[in-house]
Amino acid sequence: MDAVLKATIYDCFEKGLLSKTPLPDYVIEIPNNPDHGHFATNLPLTLASSQKRAPREIASVLVENLKDEGDLLESTEIAGPGFINFRISPTEWHAVLCNVLSLRADYGRTTYGNNEKVLVEFVSANPTGPLHLGHGRGAALGDTLCRILSFCGYEVTREFYINDAGQQIKMLGESVFCRFKQMYDPAYPFPDNGYHGDYILDLARIISEEADLKNLSEEAAIDICTQKGKAMMLDEIKQDLSRFRVAFDVWYSENALYDSGLLKSALDTIKEKEHVYDREGAQWIKTSDFGDDKDRVIQKKDGQFTYFASDISYHLEKKRRGFKKAINIWGADHHGYVPRMNAALLAHGFPEDWLSVMLIQLVKLWKGGQEIKMSKRAGDFVTLKELVDEVGVDAVRFVFLTKSHDSTLDFDIDLVKKQDSDNPVYYVQYGHARICSIFRKAASEGISLPDRPDGLLERLILDEEMALIRRMAEFPSLLDEISRTLEPHRLTYYLTDLAASFHKYFNLGTKIPEYRIVTNDRETSHARLFLADAVRAVIANGLGLLGISAPERM
RNA sequence: GCGCCCGUAGCUCAGUUGGAUAGAGCGCCGGGCUUCGAACCCGUAGGUCGCAGGUUCGAGUCCUGCCGGGCGCGCCA
Numbered sequence: 001m002d003a004v005l006k007a008t009i010y011d012c013f014e015k016g017l018l019s020k021t022p023l024p025d026y027v028i029e030i031p032n033n034p035d036h037g038h039f040a041t042n043l044p045l046t047l048a049s050s051q052k053r054a055p056r057e058i059a060s061v062l063v064e065n066l067k068d069e070g071d072l073l074e075s076t077e078i079a080g081p082g083f084i085n086f087r088i089s090p091t092e093w094h095a096v097l098c099n100v101l102s103l104r105a106d107y108g109r110t111t112y113g114n115n116e117k118v119l120v121e122f123v124s125a126n127p128t129g130p131l132h133l134g135h136g137r138g139a140a141l142g143d144t145l146c147r148i149l150s151f152c153g154y155e156v157t158r159e160f161y162i163n164d165a166g167q168q169i170k171m172l173g174e175s176v177f178c179r180f181k182q183m184y185d186p187a188y189p190f191p192d193n194g195y196h197g198d199y200i201l202d203l204a205r206i207i208s209e210e211a212d213l214k215n216l217s218e219e220a221a222i223d224i225c226t227q228k229g230k231a232m233m234l235d236e237i238k239q240d241l242s243r244f245r246v247a248f249d250v251w252y253s254e255n256a257l258y259d260s261g262l263l264k265s266a267l268d269t270i271k272e273k274e275h276v277y278d279r280e281g282a283q284w285i286k287t288s289d290f291g292d293d294k295d296r297v298i299q300k301k302d303g304q305f306t307y308f309a310s311d312i313s314y315h316l317e318k319k320r321r322g323f324k325k326a327i328n329i330w331g332a333d334h335h336g337y338v339p340r341m342n343a344a345l346l347a348h349g350f351p352e353d354w355l356s357v358m359l360i361q362l363v364k365l366w367k368g369g370q371e372i373k374m375s376k377r378a379g380d381f382v383t384l385k386e387l388v389d390e391v392g393v394d395a396v397r398f399v400f401l402t403k404s405h406d407s408t409l410d411f412d413i414d415l416v417k418k419q420d421s422d423n424p425v426y427y428v429q430y431g432h433a434r435i436c437s438i439f440r441k442a443a444s445e446g447i448s449l450p451d452r453p454d455g456l457l458e459r460l461i462l463d464e465e466m467a468l469i470r471r472m473a474e475f476p477s478l479l480d481e482i483s484r485t486l487e488p489h490r491l492t493y494y495l496t497d498l499a500a501s502f503h504k505y506f507n508l509g510t511k512i513p514e515y516r517i518v519t520n521d522r523e524t525s526h527a528r529l530f531l532a533d534a535v536r537a538v539i540a541n542g543l544g545l546l547g548i549s550a551p552e553r554m
Numbered sequence: 555g556c557g558c559c560c561g562u563a564g565c566u567c568a569g570u571u572g573g574a575u576a577g578a579g580c581g582c583c584g585g586g587c588u589u590c591g592a593a594c595c596c597g598u599a600g601g602u603c604g605c606a607g608g609u610u611c612g613a614g615u616c617c618u619g620c621c622g623g624g625c626g627c628g629c630c631a
Contacts, residue, residue, distance in 0.1 A: 025571075033574070042573060045611065055611075080574050081611065126631075166631045282629055293557080293627085300629040307631045335558050336626045361559065362624070402579095403567065406559060408624065410566065415580085422593080424579060430593050441590050481570065493568060496578075507595040510587070518590045554593065 001028055001039055001086065007067040009043070017061050021050040030474065037077070037085030038470060044082040055082025093469045094457040100472055100534040101453060107472075108541050112480040113154030119318050120146050122329035123241065124161040127233040128172040129197055131240050133363040133411060134331055136384040140400040140547070141360060142329045143246040144488045147545045152483040157323070158248045161314065164230055165254040166307060171195065172233070173226025179204035180213055180225070197381075203229050240385050244393055245547045257310050257317070266313030267298065267305070275347045285312075287343035296340055312344045315355065325354060327486065332359045332406075358486055360405045366412040382413070391416050394548045398425035401546055402492045424496055428539060429551055431499035434506065435536040436552040442518050442529060449529055459527035462515070464505040468531060471498050472538050479545075488546075495542045502535050 005028070012018040024046035031040045044059035051058055059078040066076060074089040100107045122142025125135050142158070150156045163169070175194040179201045182188045190196075207213070207228045213221040234251075241248070257263045270276055275286045276298070283299035298309035318326050330337070338357050345355055365372045365382055372382070388396055390413070399416055402424065403409045416423065450456070460466070471494075478494055481487075509516030517528040540550040 027571075027573080029570080029573080031574080032569095032577085036574070040574085042612095045573080048611070083574070163631065168631055280629085284629095297629045302629080304629085306629065311631095332559065332625060334626085338558085359559075359625095364624095407567080408560070412566080415566085422580065426593055427579085430591085434591055434594085437591050445590090478570085485570080487570090489568085490570075493578080500578090503594055504596095506590080507586090507592095509590065510592090510595075513589085516590055554591090 001072070004066065004068050004070075004072060005041060005043060005062075007069075008062055008065055011067055012061060012065055015065070017065065018047070018051060018058070021047075024050065030470075031085070034467075036079065036083070037075075038088045039086045040079075040083050041086075042083055044078075044084065048082070058082065059084050090458070090461070090466070093466055093473070094460065096473045097457060097460075097469050097531065097534055098453060100537060101530060104537045105541060107537060108475045108479050109151050109153075110476050110480055111153040112483055113149060113152050115153060115155050116324045117155045117157070117322055118149060118325040118327065119157050119159055119321075119323040120149070120327045120329070121159045121161055121318075123237075123246070124163070125237060126163045126168055127230050127237060128168050128195060129233065130199060131237055131384040132381045133365060133384060133387060134360070136244065136387065136396065137363050137400045137405075137409065138329050138331070138360050139241060139244055139246045139384070140397045141358070141405055141488060143244075144397075144401055144491070144546050145327070145329075145486060147547065148479055148482050148488060148491070151545060152479050154483070157250060159250040159252055160248045162234065162251060162253045162255075165258060165310065169226060169230055170222075172200075172229050173222045175200050176203045176207060176225040176229045177213070177218075177222045180208050180221075183208070199233075203232060206232070240383075240388075244384065244388060244397070252314070254310055254314070257313055262317055263305060263310055263313045266316045267309060269316070269348070270298070270312070273347060285344060285347070287340050287347070290343035290346040292340045292343040296344075308340065308344075311341065315341070315345060316348060319350065319354070325356070327356045327358065329358045329360060329405075332361045335359050356486065358405055361408040363409045363411050366410060367414060387413070394429070395423050395425050397547055398423070398428075398492060401489055404487065404489050424492070425548060426554070427503075428492075428495045428499045428543065429549070430554060431502050432536055432539045432543070432550045433552060433554045435502070435532045435539075438517055438532055439529070442525070445518065447518065447522070447525060447529070449526055449533075453527065453530040456523055456527040456530065459524045460531055462505075462508070464501070464508060465528075465531060468498075468501050468505060468535060471501050472534060475538055475542070491542055491546060495539060495546075498535065498538060498542070502532075 006023075009018070009023070013020045024043075026041055026043040026046045028039055028041045031037060044055040044062065047058050048055045056078060059082050063076050063078060063084060066073070072088060072092055074087040076087075077085050079085050103109075120142055123131070123135055123139050125131055131139070146156050146158050171191065171194060174191045175196075178188060178190050178194065182190075183204070194200075204225070207225055210228065211221075211224050213224065216224070267276075270285060275289065277284055277286065281301040282297050284295045285298050286295050288295050296308055297306055298312070299305050315326070338359070341357070342355065346352065384396075395416060399411065400409070460469075475494070478490065482490055506517070509519075513519065517532055518525050519528070543550045
């Protein structure tokens with residue numbers, strides 16, 4: 001389409017029908033209103049000022065000189081203030097359908113990413129407690145984004161950064177140890193800022209069975225509680241994620257940064273770059289030279305490195321491992337941290353767009369018409385596991401992925417639970433199951449499809465049939481667009497639309513028997529079954545990218 | 555006080571580098587199953603796109619200022 005337009009405009013330049021100017025930023029879009037054709041462009045409007053002519057006049061010059069050499073177009077018209085609306089000929093749409101049918105599970109796969117190595121870091125929950133709803137949102141988002149990026153030709157690595165070096169991990173150990181002590185001495189004081197959840201008590205029980213905490217020094221016992229507690233929590237996190245259909249390629253330990261000396265050598269490079277200075281006995285990095293609102297400490301007065309220091313070295317390490325691009329998915333409460341991270345990376349000469357941080361806004365949980373405040377320290381929260389137990393993986397993932405990540409999400413647990421049949425995920429899945437059912441029906445009537453749809457597709461002439469094909473044609477470019485904008489939620493809306501188009505089409509046949517998919521005319525049945533089969537493939541591909549099952553029966 | 559995100563139908567939310575008459579689901583009201591799955595379809599009602607300016611052929615979308623809500627502003631992680 002764009003090729004036709006470009007050929008046309010250069011031809012008009014050559015012939016002197018239009019004065020030669022640089023091409024403006026025009027768009028070719030799919031209009032909302034079907035009356036406006038299959039595609040529309042605002043090219044004449046954008047040319048108006050440089051050409052110093054009326055948009056409609058420019059439009060008529062372009063239309064009269066259209067270079068449609070492949071015979072792509074069925075009709076062209078000038079509309080409104082100076083849009084050009086195009087209709088594609090049916091045979092072109094049939095070609096799209098053939099393409100879907102031959103590619104099937106690979107339909108939508110693109111080379112947009114050019115095999116670029118990209119690292120997506122997400123969830124990265126501290127191993128001090130179970131995953132909660134916020135983590136679930138990050139997990140669903142990150143996982144789906146990775147699936148889409150891979151599908152679009154990126155070489156994706158999924159990474160979970162384990163914050164196992166800091167204060168909070170010690171606090172886990174102390175909390176567990178305290179619960180252990182309290183088994184014998186209920187008055188034993190609980191540490192300030194300790195973790196209060198019931199799971200701490202479980203850890204204390206299990207660890208005290210495995211290790212003889214009683215006869216160890218307090219220091220040694222706390223150390224065991226810390227190490228075992230951390231390992232067990234991490235194990236639980238891995239299980240929860242796996243059940244949520246989220247897999248990671250790399251589990252990267254913050255401790256490893258210290259142990260391997262990477263942190264130290266990274267800080268040496270920072271110092272070489274002369275962006276570090278001494279003040280009041282601490283080491284500061286001049287992030288304010290690179291867009292941060294103030295400088296930051298990387299090494300404290302007591303010689304300890306800050307969390308920021310290890311995070312900088314972690315990102316230097318990511319780059320060193322050869323990634324051309326990094327995407328971090330963080331909770332919105334870390335947003336203040338973004339400018340300093342970017343500043344530190346700029347100080348190291350990273351390209352400005354090397355790191356993209358996606359901030360996910362809060363998940364607010366509602367139950368019985370009331371908001372439930374969640375706090376990990378207070379031990380008062382709903383875990384991802386509990387939610388999945390109640391509503392199932394498919395529904396939870398779909399709800400998370402239906403909202404844009406930078407908007408807070410109200411998760412009404414009663415609604416999602418009771419919704420069962422009203423939940424939009426079932427609407428899409430039902431489309432898939434329904435098509436499977438039609439094929440079962442066709443088989444029971446002895447209808448078998450030819451290997452190829454050649455010569456049959458001109459039977460597809462209904463508006464609803466064309467609408468389905470047009471929808472499917474958008475799929476690959478939608479995925480590219482999602483890769484570019486990092487907005488996976490658009491896929492859920494696409495699938496809902498596609499399923500709606502199918503349900504609508506299907507329902508034609510409840511009124512008029514000739515419009516059924518399996519109908520009296522055999523060739524028409526074949527053509528419609530091919531169409532349905534293609535829709536089934538696209539729904540399955542889309543659900544697959546969302547990490548949601550495509551059931552054959554429901 | 556400063557910074558980031560959000561504000562669109564009764565509710566929850568979409569709205570594709572600015573495009574033509576602002577959409578969906580839920581809820582309300584009313585229709586549609588004697589053969590392909592009614593977990594579906596069709597229709598009615600419901601809007602000052604928070605407010606006010608600005609940019610232009612054109613603004614829910616971009617800019618400025620307000621209002622309202624959320625989240626951050628440690629030598630914590």
